[in-house]
Amino acid sequence: MEIPYTVAERPDTGLYNGKLGIWLFLASEVMLFGGLFSSYILLRTGDPNWFKPELSVPMATLNTMVLITSSVTMVMSWASLRLQDFKKFRLFSAATFLLASTFMVIKALEYNTELSHHLYPSANNFMATYFTMTGLHGLHVLAGMVVIAYLWGPGSKMWKTEPERFTNRVEITGLYWHFVDLVWIFLFPALYLL
Amino acid sequence: MTTAHSPEDIKKETRVYILVFIALATLTMITVGISYLDLSTGPAVTLALFVALIKGSLVAAFFMHLISERKLIYAVLVFTVFFFLALIFLPLGSFLNQVAG
Numbered sequence: 001m002e003i004p005y006t007v008a009e010r011p012d013t014g015l016y017n018g019k020l021g022i023w024l025f026l027a028s029e030v031m032l033f034g035g036l037f038s039s040y041i042l043l044r045t046g047d048p049n050w051f052k053p054e055l056s057v058p059m060a061t062l063n064t065m066v067l068i069t070s071s072v073t074m075v076m077s078w079a080s081l082r083l084q085d086f087k088k089f090r091l092f093s094a095a096t097f098l099l100a101s102t103f104m105v106i107k108a109l110e111y112n113t114e115l116s117h118h119l120y121p122s123a124n125n126f127m128a129t130y131f132t133m134t135g136l137h138g139l140h141v142l143a144g145m146v147v148i149a150y151l152w153g154p155g156s157k158m159w160k161t162e163p164e165r166f167t168n169r170v171e172i173t174g175l176y177w178h179f180v181d182l183v184w185i186f187l188f189p190a191l192y193l194l
Numbered sequence: 195m196t197t198a199h200s201p202e203d204i205k206k207e208t209r210v211y212i213l214v215f216i217a218l219a220t221l222t223m224i225t226v227g228i229s230y231l232d233l234s235t236g237p238a239v240t241l242a243l244f245v246a247l248i249k250g251s252l253v254a255a256f257f258m259h260l261i262s263e264r265k266l267i268y269a270v271l272v273f274t275v276f277f278f279l280a281l282i283f284l285p286l287g288s289f290l291n292q293v294a295g
Contacts (some may be wrong), residue, residue: 014264027274189242193229
């Protein structure tokens, strides 16, 4: 039996299942990262010995630009499918994956610099929250990369049999990816600039 | 799916995506520039948050298509924002209950 409303919108909500599902999931993710932001604010305002070592603002700025660009390529990959251009979809989603990899490489270089200067999570409250928040964000980037790679590779078979359903899967992945970008948009000034 | 269906509509949307990207890149540079202004904590946080909110709104409105989304999604997000604000501001209430010394 086929699952209904994977493509057609439900008449009561006007949404297909995956769209509502991903937004509900993103709502839970807001609470996850919100809890960590709240902890950071509380620690920062409450710690009399708050010390923030100097982090690399240029590297983080570059990473911000990389992630924003990946958001554009992600939405362009979905738009390409809506224009029935499967080749452009593959190009843009490959670009998204490469940009995400670049983000992770830059993050790894940053972590390496910090750890080599003995700035471990145990060093102080700032480093603990920095590694926790950017680490969790990095795991989310990694998870997104897995999904994007799947849809670029074996998952793309669905384009031949159910193109609209495949387009919806790419749209949902895009929504998740933009959320990951959104979290970084707030993480960057909070941890690096303020 | 968003309401735009014709190829011309979709191409118009892609032009908007590029404009949003340019705006986001500019706002990122502005954010970094503001950090070099040596402002005190209050104005620095306010300004940084303001710029981040504009950037976040652009991503949400155009990349996530919230500008033309269904009512149920807006309803979900209203609840989310309410509980998010509670998560941020309620713990700060602990500062009202501090022991002297």
